[in-house]
Amino acid sequence: MQGLFSQMKFLGHWRRALAIVWSSAPGFTIVWAIFLLVQGALPVAIVYLTKVVIDSIVAANAQGGNWDAVGDAVLYLALMGGTLLVAEVVKHLGGWIRAAQAESIADSISDMVHQQASRLDIVNYETPEYHDLMERARGESSGKPLELLESLGSSVRDGITVLAFAAILFSYAWWLPAVVILGAVPSLFVAFRLDRAYHRWWKSSSNKRRWASYFDAMLVHSDAAAEVRVFDLGRHFRNLYQGARRKIREEKLSHLRRQGLSRIAAGAFALVTAGGAVAWMAYRVLYGFASLGDLGVFYQIFSRGQSLVSSLLGSAGTVANNSLYLENLFDFLDLEPKIVGPEKPAPIFSRVSRSIRFRSVDFSYPGATRPALTDFDLELPANSVTALVGVNGAGKSTVVKLLLRFYDPDQGSVSIDGTDLRNFDPVELRRRMSVLFQFPMQYHARAGESIALGAADIESDDERVLDSSVNAGAHEFISGLPDGYETLLGKWFVDGAELSGGEWQRLALARAFYRRAPIVILDEPTSFMDSWSEADWFQRLRRMTEGRTGLLITHRFSIAKRADIIHVIDRGRILESGSHSELVRSGGAYSASWDEQMRLEGERANYGT
Ligand code: ADP
Numbered sequence: 001m002q003g004l005f006s007q008m009k010f011l012g013h014w015r016r017a018l019a020i021v022w023s024s025a026p027g028f029t030i031v032w033a034i035f036l037l038v039q040g041a042l043p044v045a046i047v048y049l050t051k052v053v054i055d056s057i058v059a060a061n062a063q064g065g066n067w068d069a070v071g072d073a074v075l076y077l078a079l080m081g082g083t084l085l086v087a088e089v090v091k092h093l094g095g096w097i098r099a100a101q102a103e104s105i106a107d108s109i110s111d112m113v114h115q116q117a118s119r120l121d122i123v124n125y126e127t128p129e130y131h132d133l134m135e136r137a138r139g140e141s142s143g144k145p146l147e148l149l150e151s152l153g154s155s156v157r158d159g160i161t162v163l164a165f166a167a168i169l170f171s172y173a174w175w176l177p178a179v180v181i182l183g184a185v186p187s188l189f190v191a192f193r194l195d196r197a198y199h200r201w202w203k204s205s206s207n208k209r210r211w212a213s214y215f216d217a218m219l220v221h222s223d224a225a226a227e228v229r230v231f232d233l234g235r236h237f238r239n240l241y242q243g244a245r246r247k248i249r250e251e252k253l254s255h256l257r258r259q260g261l262s263r264i265a266a267g268a269f270a271l272v273t274a275g276g277a278v279a280w281m282a283y284r285v286l287y288g289f290a291s292l293g294d295l296g297v298f299y300q301i302f303s304r305g306q307s308l309v310s311s312l313l314g315s316a317g318t319v320a321n322n323s324l325y326l327e328n329l330f331d332f333l334d335l336e337p338k339i340v341g342p343e344k345p346a347p348i349f350s351r352v353s354r355s356i357r358f359r360s361v362d363f364s365y366p367g368a369t370r371p372a373l374t375d376f377d378l379e380l381p382a383n384s385v386t387a388l389v390g391v392n393g394a395g396k397s398t399v400v401k402l403l404l405r406f407y408d409p410d411q412g413s414v415s416i417d418g419t420d421l422r423n424f425d426p427v428e429l430r431r432r433m434s435v436l437f438q439f440p441m442q443y444h445a446r447a448g449e450s451i452a453l454g455a456a457d458i459e460s461d462d463e464r465v466l467d468s469s470v471n472a473g474a475h476e477f478i479s480g481l482p483d484g485y486e487t488l489l490g491k492w493f494v495d496g497a498e499l500s501g502g503e504w505q506r507l508a509l510a511r512a513f514y515r516r517a518p519i520v521i522l523d524e525p526t527s528f529m530d531s532w533s534e535a536d537w538f539q540r541l542r543r544m545t546e547g548r549t550g551l552l553i554t555h556r557f558s559i560a561k562r563a564d565i566i567h568v569i570d571r572g573r574i575l576e577s578g579s580h581s582e583l584v585r586s587g588g589a590y591s592a593s594w595d596e597q598m599r600l601e602g603e604r605a606n607y608g609t
Contacts, residue, residue, distance in 0.1 A: 010320070014322075014323065016330060017149075017322075018148070020105065020109065020112075020145045021145050021148075021149045024105045024109075025101045025104040029101065031097055032094070032098070032101060032149075032153065035090055035093070036157045039087075040156065040158070041160060041164075042090070043304060043308075044161055046083055046084065047165070048168075048297075049079060049083060050296045051294065052076045053080055055291060058291070060072070060073045102143075109145065113137055113329075113333070120335055121339045122401075122406040123406070123407060124335070126367075128207070133335075135210050135213075136328040137328055137329045137331075137333070139209070141326065144326050144329065145329075148319060148322040151315040151316075151318040152319055155316055155319065158308050158309075158311055158312040159312060162180075162305065162309055165305045165308070168297065168301060169305075179276070180274075180305050181309065183270040183309070186262075186265065186266035187263070187270065187309075187313050187314065190262045191318070192317045192321075194255075194262060199321055205251065208247060209248060211240075212241055212245050215238075215240045215241035215244060218237045219237050219238065222492070270309075274305075277302055278302050281295055281298040281299075282295060339406070339407070339408065341422075341425035342423055345423060345425040345428070348425065348431075349416060351382070351518040352518055354417045355380055355381045355549075357377075357379050357380075357415050358373075358377060358378040358412070358413075359377060359412050359414075359415070360376070360412035361402065361411065362374055362376070362409060362410045363398060363407065363410050363411075364410060365398075373395050373572040373573075374571075376572060376574070377574065378567060383548070384549070384550070384564040384565065385551075385552055385564050386550065386551055386563060386565050387552040387554060387559075387563035387567070388551065388553050389555060389560045389593075390555075390570055391570070395573075396553045397553065399551075399553075400551070400553065403421075403521065404433060405421050405422075405429060405430070416519075431457065431517070432517050432518050432519055433517050433520075433521060434454070434512045434517035434519070434520045434544075435512065435520075435522075435523065436508055436509055436512045436521070436523065437508070438523050440504065440508030440511075442489070442499075444490035446486050446487060447478045447481060447484070447486070447489055448462065448485035448486065450489060450511065451465045451469055451511050451514050452514060453511060454513070454514035454515040455514055462485075465485065466485075468510045468513035469485075471510070471513045471543055472507070472513050473506050474503070474506040474510045477503050481497050502533075505525070509540065509541075509544075512544065517548070520545045520548050520550045521551045521553075522541060522550065523553045524553055525554070525559075526554065526556060526559055534558055538559060542562070556597075557590075557597050557598075561580035561594075562580075564579070565579060566580060566590070568583070568588075568590045570589070575588070576588045576590060
């Protein structure tokens, strides 16, 4: 019963894989199918023509070069030549079609994987199982739909030829087709059993492969380049990479060696059975029971038939094992995000009219031993800037992640004007938020384009780009770039210009301005700024949050003090709240940290740093 069930599941995989192939390249697939039928029929035509050619030459010889008989022989020879030519053309054209088909299908599958990866919940990126699954879906699995089609195709093509060969053999003796099949049985075993073992190894080794690509990334990625040089880690990572690869290589080669040896043994067995059959026919020719043409037919059928049957069985094995790989791809494509909107989402707000509220929120990250937020209450009033301050690990970024609905609270709720975030469509909800992250992405795009990415859902607007750039204080340095707003940023590609940390951050600020969202979140926005430009920064942030609802996360009190209300957060709870002067006056944690920070600033000023 279970076997039947898994077979049905495999059938489902095949159907799905073939649907992908069909929808990615329907034209190529039709031509490919026609070629397949032709390729199936051609070997039979060649075998038959061999017999006719040999017999006609023998007849012409027997008739002492009679012109009619010679003419027949020449005609059959010409036919043979023509058929061989067609076979050659079909083979090469088929190769080209296959390449074109492979490209289209690979691109379609990549697109599916990319679409799925960008749709899934962020929490997935925090589990090694997800990365393993992704690695398998992107690795060998992605080529499998085409391989499945090809294996099915070659099964059909070889099947046609084998059936025709079997019919010819049957006309000589009923037991001959059985000999061909018997000779191929060991190959069948190799194809099924050993390929399956290889797949099991491949699946279980995805974690090892990811380690190898991690070490590789440490050596080739620009992000790691500086530290790798400073700490002289090149040799260290090379050793680790080579060590990981050595293990993978040895395991893989041992599988391939076993497969290779078994294939040799299976091939030798097939050869022995074929040899027996040909010897039988030679005996018959010798004693006049059959013609030389018959021997030719026999030789051809057995020399090609055996390999055909093995390849047929091999393709059948590949078709069966393909499902194992396809399962990885489909497992990945079938993952469903948990952070979704209801069937009928609440109408999305255009601005916050009252407030954003966190009410009795408990939240722990998956697998974490201690909660990031406990019984957490927070109100962000509309049209004002609220600052959250606290030490590292206090839970500030977690508040942002819950607000962006990257996660849902375990208990309690987050709501905007009384509507729980879970009632909105998450994509629409995020469109209403502009975020300036502490480490914004450094997109390798033209400067203007990079700003317009702030609202990729609308058509790029040059005036809005300029306006955002001026507001963010990015206009000056962008104007100074070789091609102004048309300058390519980043050093990965030719003619790219590199920016400083502060400039990248201003560019990200421009992107946030460009979005013009009613909720603005600033997560440590000034981490790259020197304190001299802090006042300037806050002016700009203030402008961006004007008439909007702002949340400012910072550990700098000089920035936090300018917010309308400040909450001090510690170990997932609000410790104290108020305006800057209220908090300083109250003499609590804020006041103590403020004094400390001011003392340090003073010392720094005295030492001229
Ligand atoms: P802050 O922004 O104030 O520095 P966070 O909100 O990032 O603090 O972190 C709050 C707590 O949650 C910390 O104990 C941190 O270690 C933990 N944490 C943060 N992100 C994750 C995560 N992705 N998985 C597990 N724990 C996390």
